[in-house]
Every structure is written in C-alpha cells, then in structure tokens.
Amino acid sequence: MLPFTSIGEAEAALGRNLTAVEAVWFQYSSGMHDFCLYAHNIVFLLLVYSVAPLPVALAELKRPKAIHKYKLQPKVHVPVADVLKCYKNVVKTFLFAVGPLQLVSFPTIKWVGIRTGLPLPSVWEAAAQLAVYFVVEDYFNYWLHRALHSRWGYDHIHRVHHEFSAPVGFAAPYAHWAEVLILGFPAFLGPAIAPCHILVFWLWFVLRHVEAIETHCGYDFPQTPTKYIPFYGGAEYHDYHHYVGGRSHSNFASVFTYCDYIYGTDKGYRYQKGQLAKQLTEQEKAKNQNGETNGMWEKYD
Numbered sequence: 016m017l018p019f020t021s022i023g024e025a026e027a028a029l030g031r032n033l034t035a036v037e038a039v040w041f042q043y044s045s046g047m048h049d050f051c052l053y054a055h056n057i058v059f060l061l062l063v064y065s066v067a068p069l070p071v072a073l074a075e076l077k078r079p080k081a082i083h084k085y086k087l088q089p090k091v092h093v094p095v096a097d098v099l100k101c102y103k104n105v106v107k108t109f110l111f112a113v114g115p116l117q118l119v120s121f122p123t124i125k126w127v128g129i130r131t132g133l134p135l136p137s138v139w140e141a142a143a144q145l146a147v148y149f150v151v152e153d154y155f156n157y158w159l160h161r162a163l164h165s166r167w168g169y170d171h172i173h174r175v176h177h178e179f180s181a182p183v184g185f186a187a188p189y190a191h192w193a194e195v196l197i198l199g200f201p202a203f204l205g206p207a208i209a210p211c212h213i214l215v216f217w218l219w220f221v222l223r224h225v226e227a228i229e230t231h232c233g234y235d236f237p238q239t240p241t242k243y244i245p246f247y248g249g250a251e252y253h254d255y256h257h258y259v260g261g262r263s264h265s266n267f268a269s270v271f272t273y274c275d276y277i278y279g280t281d282k283g284y285r286y287q288k289g290q291l292a293k294q295l296t297e298q299e300k301a302k303n304q305n306g307e308t309n310g311m312w313e314k315y316d
C-alpha cells in the first residue's frame with residue numbers, strides 16, 4: 016500500500032512532480048493492499064491465456080492459404096473439441112494450482128523485495144530486469160525440462176504436455192499440475208535475484224506467457240518481431256521438440272537456443288534442418304509457396 020494519502024504528499028516525498036504514469040498508478044493503487052495487487056497476476060495470466068491464442072486458433076478454423084503455408088505441421092488439424100478440453104484443463108490448473116501457489120507465495124514476494132510504491136522504474140530499468148528474468152528463466156527451465164524427459168519424469172509428469180505432437184497456442188501451459196508448478200519456479204527466480212516493481216513483475220509474467228503461446232502456436236510466421244531477438248528459438252524450434260515427442264532429446268530450452276547448442280542437445284534438430292536445406296529442391300520450394308508443403312518435419316518419418 017502506498018504510504019501517501021495524496022499526490023501532493025507523494026510529490027513532496029519524491030521532491031518532484033509525478034509523471035503521468037505515476038499519477039495513474041497512484042490513483043489506481045493507493046488504498047489497495049499489496050496482496051490484492053499481487054493477486055492481479057493470476058487474473059492477467061488467465062486473460063492473456065484466453066485472448067492471445069485466439070487469432071491463430073480462429074485462423075486455423077478456416078485455414079486460409081495465405082496463413083496455412085506457414086503452418087509447421089500442415090497435415091495435422093487439432094479438432095476444436097480437443098482445444099476446448101485443453102482450455103478447460105488449463106483454466107482448472109490455473110485456478111487450483113497456480114492461483115493458490117501465487118497467493119501463499121505472497122510473503123516470499125514481499126521478502127525478496129517486490130515493491131508497489133513510487134517512484135516507478137524507468138523504461139531502461141524495467142527492460143534490464145526483464146532481460147535478466149528471460150535469461151535466468153531460460154537457463155533453469157532448460158535443466159528442469161531436460162530432467163522431465165527422464166523416463167520417470169516423462170511417464171509420470173511431462174507426457175501430458177506432449178499429448179499435442181503438433182502444438183497449438185492454447186496448449187502452451189497444458190501440462191500436469193506438477194509440471195506447471197515445477198517450471199513456474201524458474202519464472203520466480205529472476206525477480207528473486209533482481210527484485211522489481213510489481214508492474215514489471217506483471218509484465219514479466221505476461222510477456223513470458225505470450226512467448227510460450229507464440230512458440231506453441233504451430234505456425235512460423237516470417238514477420239514475427241521476435242525473430243530479431245538474438246538466439247531466440249521461436250515456434251519452429253519448439254515445434255520440433257513436440258514433433259519428436261517423448262523420445263525427444265532436442266530443443267529443451269524455453270526461450271533461447273544457446274543452452275541446447277552449448278550442451279549439445281540441438282544436434283538432431285540441426286541435422287534435420289541441414290538435411291531439409293539440402294533436399295529442398297526448387298520444385299519443392301514452388302510447392303511450398305502454393306501452400307502444398309509437407310511441413311517442416313514430415314519428410315523424415
């Protein structure tokens with residue numbers, strides 16, 4: 016809760032006028048308990064999960080040629096009933112596993128120093144914190160995800176996430192509740208190492224969520240802005256992990272490609288890509304342009 020009762024008091028404490036964004040934040044959060052602000056996170060997660068995968072999911076219903084040519088596994092069409100079942104399961108996991116965990120973790124969040132007051136962080140400070148969170152999350156997610164591909168981990172937990180061998184956006188957080196909690200841990204690690212303002216904390220979870228939805232969307236759109244991020248994996252990278260499935264020992268990282276490269280777990284993927292580049296004749300290229308592609312991976316069956 017903000018320790019000021021008026022904007023004037025806040026400005027006197029800061030020794031300057033509030034920025035427009037700070038004034039909006041003051042109006043919104045003054046009088047609101049920090050616990051209530053923290054609880055916003057689960058609402059944002061549910062909202063993003065319900066809205067972000069929709070455009071591609073709706074396009075998938077009609078499958079227009081202009082978009083279909085970017086589909087990574089074009090022969091696979093996930094039935095609407097399966098997507099709805101997936102959505103229901105994920106919402107249940109959010110409400111009965113992620114939500115309670117978020118609420119009981121409130122004291123930890125306070126302890127590590129997630130703040131809600133003024134001043135707000137600068138854009139540069141927020142960007143630096145987000146960059147740290149992505150790198151930290153990616154590294155620890157890599158090892159936990161790799162451990163989930165052990166025989167026990169896969170059979171008891173991770174196989175649920177791999178039920179979609181051709182993923183869709185709604186399947187990004189579709190997993191055993193234990194996996195959601197296990198892989199949620201690296202997401203909290205970054206803010207614990209470099210504590211931030213609650214606004215950056217919200218933004219971090221929203222961005223990570225959107226990123227996961229993009230990498231599971233089943234399409235590799237050439238115009239995606241994330242393609243300009245160095246070492247970014249993207250949809251094609253993670254789609255291969257799902258395509259190979261349970262026997263997959265490739266592409267474990269959640270966001271970037273360098274962990275798999277350094278630890279040698281992208282060899283299968285790079286081999287397939289190399290073979291694909293060799294075999295892609297001019298005729299096949301023309302077929303791809305007409306939307307008649309066999310997909311990225313099918314020719315290796």
Ligand SMILES: [Zn+2]
Nearest residue numbers: 160164173256
């Ligand atoms: Zn996996």
Ligand SMILES: [Zn+2]
Nearest residue numbers: 176231253257
């Ligand atoms: Zn996945």
